[in-house]
Amino acid sequence: MEFMPTIRFAGDLPGGVVLAMALAAAFAVMWYYARETRTMASPYSYLLPALRAAAVALVIFILAGPVWHRRQEIGTLGKVTFAIDTSASMSITDSTGSDASESRIRRATRLLVGTPEHPGLVDQLSETHDIEVIGFGAAAAVPLWSNRDEETLETALQLIAEDRRTNLASAVSAATVDLDVSGVQKQHDAIGNKPANNASDPANASEAENDTEPNRVRSAIVIMSEGRHNLGPSPVDAARRIGSSATQVMTLGMGSEAEPVDVGVSQVIRPDSVAADGRLSGKIILKQFGMTGKPLGMRIEHQNKTVWQHTVTPDTEGEIEVPYDFEVAPLVEATQQASVRGVSRDAVALDLRVVVDGAAASDSFVNDSGSAGNIMAENDSMPFRVAASIRDRRLLVLDGSSRWETRYLRNLFERDPAWRVDAVLYGPGTDIPNVTRGNQTGQFPPDAEAISQYDAIILGEVPPEQFKHADAALLRQFVSRGGGLIVVDGRYQRVRKLVETFLSDLIPVNYSGVDATIDGGKIVPTVTGGEQPMMLLRQSDNTDLSNVADMWSRLPQAQYVNQVEPQAGAEVWANTVQAGGKPTPWLVTRLFGAGRVFYFSSDQSWRWRYKLADELHARFWNQVLSAVMQPPYSASDSFVSLGTDRVEYAVGDSSLIRVRLQGPTGKPLGDATVDALLVTDDRVVATVALSVDDPSRGTYQGETQPLETGEYEVRIRASGFDSTALQATTPIWVGTPDHAELRRVGLDENAMKQIAQAGKGAYFHESSADQLLEQLKPLSSGSIIESDVLVWQSFYWFWVVIALLTAEWLLRKRAGLV
Structure with a gap:
């Protein structure tokens, strides 16, 4: 197969530059020549200048060194x-x-x-x-x-x-x-043209068969x-x-x-948010090779100050888990000192960094070339961010009885100064036989404005006969706008009736079987659930438990569970498993609008308190509430409140930006044009148009395009407001270094x-x-044959120039100019 020849340029000057020079010279020659021929009849008036200009252009174009390249494929x-x-x-x-x-x-x-x-x-x-x-x-x-x-x-x-x-x-x-279809066809034609006696030759026949083999590699x-x-x-x-x-x-x-001698941070597991007066807990995945038996120092820094440190001596090569736990109140106080006057913050983004001090030991490693150096210095540290919530969170507990689970959860969060808890217990056998709706203590929220004051709702076995379609609509609206709903099922089939009559689209399970409950078993996280920070139940830094599943297997078993199946799109994060039995979902979750729903098929977590009090029970339920709720508005000024769904994103993720806008009198403004600006280095790199969420509350929200690596500041621009009036900003980080590639x-x-x-x-x-x-x-x-003809050195180029000049001379003579 022969491909269409191409022109290449081998000159010292780029072909485009030489072409521009040739065209400029050609136009100059035509303009100068036309002064002599403009009074002559056609075609002499334009043909003579054109011939001279073409010859000059070809001579100048020699500087580009044009080469005629031919490529031919044979076979x-x-x-x-x-x-x-x-x-x-x-x-x-x-x-x-x-x-x-x-x-x-x-x-x-x-x-x-x-x-x-x-x-x-x-x-x-x-x-x-x-x-x-x-x-x-x-x-x-x-x-x-x-x-x-x-x-x-x-x-x-x-x-x-x-x-x-x-x-x-x-x-x-x-x-x-x-x-190359044409090449194959040529082979077939060649085989077909072979004499018959050759085709009968076994060797030739074998060769022909191979050449025509359709699946030949x-x-x-x-x-x-x-x-x-x-x-x-x-x-x-x-x-x-x-x-x-x-x-x-x-x-x-x-x-x-x-593996080269190296020590570094592979991953930092942490919650997305934490209470400002609480403790930040998680674990660091440390990898090391060639450092077994040597002490490795680790520390976590905030604003270049050490807030946690630990020394570990690995006994095997590979990865080890190092738990961490420290107070965040001093960090929040240090971060707030840098806040802009007039801006209050409900959440503070803590910019933290893990550093492996022992990485210096690997710097002494000398490779075969005799040079010393850190093999992978980039994994010696890893930044990470966590949102610390300053505002008191509000929790609504709805149940039909004061069962053990509800009682312990209510007491747990009422004792926590970071929470305000409203418990509405109604139905037969309680102090409120018949529920009332209103804004007073012990009443069911009557409207969307009242229920929106809460960050999360725990829904238990409320009497289905006292539950209305209006109540279901309020719950849907609450979750879809970013609220968190936790459904704790029991043995009385009340939640089942709610699912079958009012909340089938909200609660992410379907009930299977006639029996309401079956015997429980050990709680076993699924692969997806085991990766969630919410499921970490570490007791202390010196625990001998090696992984999440082992920790859960040591918990007291659930005495019973409801038989459920996850709905389409829902995720099972944990199952209960009897000895040799079929796993039954224990924790099922799904996003609903901008919010999330957790469903627990049993109300037996209070049993975890046996001999341990709140050590595991309180830790788990605090992590559940942090996981189910949206972060609060992180910053507010006199006119705008601003928040994002997270403070840290992976490259390609989108950020959900939420805004509440109010006028000088404090009245919500729901008819403004609002944009979110992503700023880096005092330069606006993206603008996100926000749509109205709830006009009566003056809330807006919007989602960014997939984000690129960088540190951004989110600002707000709104119609009717001067740019200096809206001072509230919040930071987000995109593309935090991920060292999984270097594990x-x-x-x-x-x-x-x-x-x-x-x-x-x-x-x-x-x-x-x-x-x-x-x-x-x-x-x-087959083979490729390539050939080059140096056009600018060939006689063809010379004869074209001579032909143009000769034609010009003959026409000049005929026109009487010679």
């Missing part, structure tokens, strides 16, 4: 795609590598580009194969170069390994079968990586799908299997071999790249 070419991993783990220099001064990604590009002494893989295949180079990391693979491009390979592969995740499946999925993808997959679907499954086509999956392992960076040969085996290919180490080359060569049965 059927095999296609080879080299996929280079650009994740952060490829920036590692291996102590056991052949050249420890080079990173993995530099060695990978050198294998492709080659050296003056040894040609690269691309050079050795470029005359017989169709070659493409792609890069992959966290996102979809992107093309970098192909041998059809005019750009040089070395220029195209100036890569930086910085992606925070590795998605090997994206590289595998980028492989495509690109057979004609392409391959070579994945150049250390094999640590931590994002997206399984690369083995993707390779298996590709391997079933006419494409092989080859893998080239980069680096050493030995393990040693070559995973087993994973690379599995991918290659699934893709019907083979695995090679970077030190055996020559063997890979021998596997790739048979993919092609």
